[in-house]
Amino acid sequence: MNWESKDLKQELLSILNPDQVFTDPMELSCYSYDTSFYSAINPHMPEAIVSPKSLKDVVELIKWAGQKRCPIIPRGAATGQAGGTLAISGGIVLDLSSWNEIEAIEPHNKMVFCRPGITYAKLNQALELHGLYLPPDPSSGDACTIGGMAANNSSGPRSLKHGPLNNYIMGLEVVLGTGEVLVTGGLNGKVLKNVSGINLNSLFLGSEGILGIITGIWLTVARKPRAKAAVVMIFDTAETAQAASQEIERRGVVPAAMEFVYCAPEATRAAASFHEDLYVPKAEIEIICEVDGNEDSVAWEYARLQEVAKEYAQAWHGSSESHGIHELWEINDNIEGFSASIRDGAKRIAASEDVCVKLEKLPNVLREIQSIAKQNGIGIVNFGHWAKGHIHSGLLVKVEDEKEVEAAFRTADEIHRLVLQEGGATTAEHGVGFVRAPYMLEEHANGLGWMVKIKEALDPYQILNPGKILPLETRKNSD
Amino acid sequence: MLREELYDQVKKLIDKCNRCGFCRSVCPSMAELGWESTSPRGRVFLVGEVLSGRIPLTTEVISRIDQCLLCRNCMAVCPVGGKIDQVIIAFRHLAAQEKGVATSKKLMLNMLSNHRTLCDVIAPVAAVLEHIPFKETSGGGAVFRLNKKMRVLPMFGGKSLINQVQQIKPDKPIKKVAFYVGCYINYMGVNVGRAVLSVLARNGVEVVIPQTQTCCGVPYFASGMVDKAVTLVRQNIDVLEAADVDAIIYACGSCGTGLKEWGQHPEIGPEYVEKAKKLEEKIFEIGEFLIDQLEISELPPLPKPTRVTYHDSCHLAVGAGVTEQPRKLLNMMGNAEYIEMPEANICCGMGGLFSVTHYDISRKINSRKIEKITSVNPQVVTSGCPGCNLHIMDGLNKVGSDIVTSHYIELINNAYDCTQD
Numbered sequence: 001m002n003w004e005s006k007d008l009k010q011e012l013l014s015i016l017n018p019d020q021v022f023t024d025p026m027e028l029s030c031y032s033y034d035t036s037f038y039s040a041i042n043p044h045m046p047e048a049i050v051s052p053k054s055l056k057d058v059v060e061l062i063k064w065a066g067q068k069r070c071p072i073i074p075r076g077a078a079t080g081q082a083g084g085t086l087a088i089s090g091g092i093v094l095d096l097s098s099w100n101e102i103e104a105i106e107p108h109n110k111m112v113f114c115r116p117g118i119t120y121a122k123l124n125q126a127l128e129l130h131g132l133y134l135p136p137d138p139s140s141g142d143a144c145t146i147g148g149m150a151a152n153n154s155s156g157p158r159s160l161k162h163g164p165l166n167n168y169i170m171g172l173e174v175v176l177g178t179g180e181v182l183v184t185g186g187l188n189g190k191v192l193k194n195v196s197g198i199n200l201n202s203l204f205l206g207s208e209g210i211l212g213i214i215t216g217i218w219l220t221v222a223r224k225p226r227a228k229a230a231v232v233m234i235f236d237t238a239e240t241a242q243a244a245s246q247e248i249e250r251r252g253v254v255p256a257a258m259e260f261v262y263c264a265p266e267a268t269r270a271a272a273s274f275h276e277d278l279y280v281p282k283a284e285i286e287i288i289c290e291v292d293g294n295e296d297s298v299a300w301e302y303a304r305l306q307e308v309a310k311e312y313a314q315a316w317h318g319s320s321e322s323h324g325i326h327e328l329w330e331i332n333d334n335i336e337g338f339s340a341s342i343r344d345g346a347k348r349i350a351a352s353e354d355v356c357v358k359l360e361k362l363p364n365v366l367r368e369i370q371s372i373a374k375q376n377g378i379g380i381v382n383f384g385h386w387a388k389g390h391i392h393s394g395l396l397v398k399v400e401d402e403k404e405v406e407a408a409f410r411t412a413d414e415i416h417r418l419v420l421q422e423g424g425a426t427t428a429e430h431g432v433g434f435v436r437a438p439y440m441l442e443e444h445a446n447g448l449g450w451m452v453k454i455k456e457a458l459d460p461y462q463i464l465n466p467g468k469i470l471p472l473e474t475r476k477n478s479d
Numbered sequence: 480m481l482r483e484e485l486y487d488q489v490k491k492l493i494d495k496c497n498r499c500g501f502c503r504s505v506c507p508s509m510a511e512l513g514w515e516s517t518s519p520r521g522r523v524f525l526v527g528e529v530l531s532g533r534i535p536l537t538t539e540v541i542s543r544i545d546q547c548l549l550c551r552n553c554m555a556v557c558p559v560g561g562k563i564d565q566v567i568i569a570f571r572h573l574a575a576q577e578k579g580v581a582t583s584k585k586l587m588l589n590m591l592s593n594h595r596t597l598c599d600v601i602a603p604v605a606a607v608l609e610h611i612p613f614k615e616t617s618g619g620g621a622v623f624r625l626n627k628k629m630r631v632l633p634m635f636g637g638k639s640l641i642n643q644v645q646q647i648k649p650d651k652p653i654k655k656v657a658f659y660v661g662c663y664i665n666y667m668g669v670n671v672g673r674a675v676l677s678v679l680a681r682n683g684v685e686v687v688i689p690q691t692q693t694c695c696g697v698p699y700f701a702s703g704m705v706d707k708a709v710t711l712v713r714q715n716i717d718v719l720e721a722a723d724v725d726a727i728i729y730a731c732g733s734c735g736t737g738l739k740e741w742g743q744h745p746e747i748g749p750e751y752v753e754k755a756k757k758l759e760e761k762i763f764e765i766g767e768f769l770i771d772q773l774e775i776s777e778l779p780p781l782p783k784p785t786r787v788t789y790h791d792s793c794h795l796a797v798g799a800g801v802t803e804q805p806r807k808l809l810n811m812m813g814n815a816e817y818i819e820m821p822e823a824n825i826c827c828g829m830g831g832l833f834s835v836t837h838y839d840i841s842r843k844i845n846s847r848k849i850e851k852i853t854s855v856n857p858q859v860v861t862s863g864c865p866g867c868n869l870h871i872m873d874g875l876n877k878v879g880s881d882i883v884t885s886h887y888i889e890l891i892n893n894a895y896d897c898t899q900d
């Protein structure tokens with residue numbers, strides 16, 4: 001995109017205060033990356049970074065950018081793994097992480113209004129004082145922002161039972177590409193049930209900053225469950241694991257979380273320091289299943305989990321007290337850690353980490369993914385959300401070796417293509433960003449055309465996060 | 480030349496970072512400054528860029544790296560075990576060599592190494608003269624009489640502790656330990672030092688204070704004056720090794736982390752690294768020693784009911800992993816009504832010389848801490864680091880609070896004193 005400013009800093013200073021703007025290359029370089037491996041290899045420098053602290057700041061900036069046709073890239077904590085915050089066509093990165101006030105907590109209404117930069121963890125800290133919490137729990141929750149979570153429609157392990165962020169959004173304040181402010185969910189009508197009008201909340205959830213800048217978020221929150229229990233189960237094959245997980249649900253359990261690790265050979269050694277009997281040399285899958293609720297319901301569900309574990313798993317351990325549950329999650333993490341450490345000198349990277357397939361295809365797709373990595377001569381660790389068919393793949397790559405870097409990108413591409421062939425989704429929570437935009441046409445066909453039309457309506461000057469979700473070539477006025 | 484050497488040394492550490500951003504949420508300096516360049520992830524990235532020559536060593540970059548307090552909170556959450564402190568120190572080493580260290584910083588640091596005898600002479604004189612412009616606060620700080628809101632400074636403790644005491648020997652000692660005093664306790668926090676000695680003696684421990692011990696080296700590493708740090712570390716290792724004791728005790732969070740990690744500085748040479756690693760097993764924080772080694776389970780009560788809280792010094796908690804023991808001790812004393820403050824582990828903003836060179840940022844970080852302390856309305860706030868205590872005292876003074884600040888070992892010693900009376 002061609003755009004020009006004779007003195008960018010000066011122009012920005014007519015909108016923002018001096019302490020809100022940087023154009024110094026050193027500062028800019030720190031915005032050339034996110035968590036994606038793509039950005040580690042291909043950093044993209046923005047031309048300026050700004051830190052808006054009010055709606056007025058954002059509106060004026062967007063109006064100015066519209067006139068200039070200057071790309072605007074919203075950014076939370078840049079924990080995204082898909083290159084969503086990269087200035088791939090230059091422009092200005094909006095660092096929203098310091099605009100982080102919680103402006104209202106209404107415990108009786110189970111409602112919160114916050115600014116985009118507050119982190120998930122900090123929001124929960126404030127809610128905890130009222131016995132409340134926001135259930136979707138991304139693993140990056142200590143660092144990621146609520147704005148980023150909304151823009152990615154994030155979820156976490158416990159979204160199995162409690163759903164992703166869109167279940168908790170009552171309304172959004174959004175600045176569109178024209179500078180117009182739109183409040184979704186009814187201007188004043190923030191209530192717990194609402195079907196009034198087309199659901200514009202969902203339009204912006206997962207829109208990754210290409211339709212508008214999210215500047216305010218009304219969330220409904222939940223009471224913390226009174227009790228929890230969990231079991232870790234080790235299975236010889238993915239098929240047995242799947243039979244067990246189906247049986248858990250058949251017996252009436254509604255698991256809060258069901259996470260898995262595709263075990264590297266000997267990986268359950270990592271569990272042996274906790275419980276020796278969890279060491280099953282030839283295990284293929286480890287699963288942790290957690291239930292939550294009140295004391296009675298959890299006791300009942302925990303009993304069912306134990307029954308199934310006894311019947312199906314090669315080895316298992318359970319607990320219904322917090323220290324023990326914490327330990328079970330540690331076991332899960334350690335098995336994953338072990339599986340990720342099997343290649344000496346390799347680094348774990350994020351390149352193809354978020355696909356989702358039908359449950360019936362999960363065992364085979366997992367094995368195929370393992371073999372794609374093997375054929376490309378790199379390592380891989382697969383883990384994720386078992387009961388959703390959602391696979392995270394960490395590639396294990398010797399990043400100093402150019403050939404391995406190429407092999408990594410090739411592996412990522414082959415995994416995405418495999419999943420498309422199998423009727424799956426290329427991303428289930430991390431977002432499309434820049435790195436998965438090339439698959440959008442194949443994945444959505446004419447759906448992509450409609451996405452482009454929506455984008456054009458809300459962002460007529462094509463300034464908002466260009467090249468993300470929609471590949472650059474789909475832009476109408478491409479120049 | 481140095482640049483390449485340093486890059487070689489830390490490149491692996493830098494490359495390990497997977498940019499997950501988890502460290503962003505715990506960095507006190509980022510919480511105030513807000514930009515990615517002030518986050519641990521940003522700093523690790525910038526150091527890599529400078530050492531590899533992709534970004535020039537400008538004053539702006541130096542300033543970003545200087546805004547790090549070396550509190551290590553980032554390291555506590557880093558999933559790949561990133562040694563961010565070593566990356567920062569390597570950068571500061573280069574900056575010190577190529578751009579020099581600020582004269583004021585150098586002057587202060589030189590006093591603690593090259594001019595220790597002068598310090599020994601000045602300290603008792605300053606302790607007397609200081610009372611003219613300054614008034615002593617209950618926690619051992621000095622408030623300027625003409626402007627009580629000015630920064631609370633340390634009060635000199637008279638003759639330095641090392642010059643006062645060489646050895647304390649109870650009847651039939653059960654163990655013999657060396658007390659590593661540290662500069663602050665030696666000159667300013669003499670009462671803390673005395674409390675350590677007396678609590679140890681009361682528990683049947685013989686204590687020696689090796690006379691030629693010197694600064695632990697932490698402020699020199701932190702300032703990039705690595706050569707000087709190496710000299711100091713070697714001197715300490717020799718002295719403590721020669722002391723031939725069962726354990727080495729410290730009571731200052733920052734010194735302690737320094738001591739325990741001498742072996743992680745290859746600059747001191749393989750022979751000293753080896754020695755340092757051997758010593759490491761014997762080094763204990765005072766509370767850690769009382770609980771884990773002496774296994775004490777009883778303490779006398781405080782003279783009257785007192786609401787007490789505890790602040791985790793970053794270095795003690797993250798660096799040395801000491802969090803439970805001081806709390807256990809405080810809870811052991813009758814009349815001590817222990818209240819845990821929310822987020823007891825957030826940084827107080829002191830960061831050694833950081834609070835001198837970056838007083839404004841350090842004050843802002845401190846105000847968050849003061850909010851947490853006052854939220855539980857204690858009568859006494861304790862910690863295991865005299866540096867943190869001074870800065871907390873300053874913050875409490877700024878908001879006009881009468882909460883008393885104390886090293887927790889002083890409170891314990893006070894309990895013993897009162898029981899004896």
Ligand SMILES: Cc1cc2nc3c(=O)[nH]c(=O)nc-3n(C[C@H](O)[C@H](O)[C@H](O)COP(=O)(O)OP(=O)(O)OC[C@H]3O[C@@H](n4cnc5c(N)ncnc54)[C@H](O)[C@@H]3O)c2cc1C
Binds near residue numbers: 116149
């Ligand atoms: C180790 C690790 C674990 C993770 N685990 C999970 C997980 O369990 N579940 C999950 O869902 N994700 C996970 N993620 C991915 C990522 O952390 C989440 O998607 C997170 O919600 C992104 O938040 P952020 O603040 O970092 O956003 P960023 O990365 O800064 O931005 C993400 C996208 O949102 C846009 N954006 C950000 N803020 C706004 C705004 N205010 N308005 C409009 N657009 C905006 C950006 O342009 C970008 O496209 C993980 C990442 C890592 C590194």
Ligand code: SF4
Binds near residue numbers: 522
């Ligand atoms: S050591 Fe402390 S101040 Fe420095 S980068 Fe890490 S968290 Fe931030």
Ligand code: SF4
Binds near residue numbers: 498502553556557
């Ligand atoms: S937590 Fe560690 S790996 Fe993650 S960004 Fe920070 S330094 Fe890098």
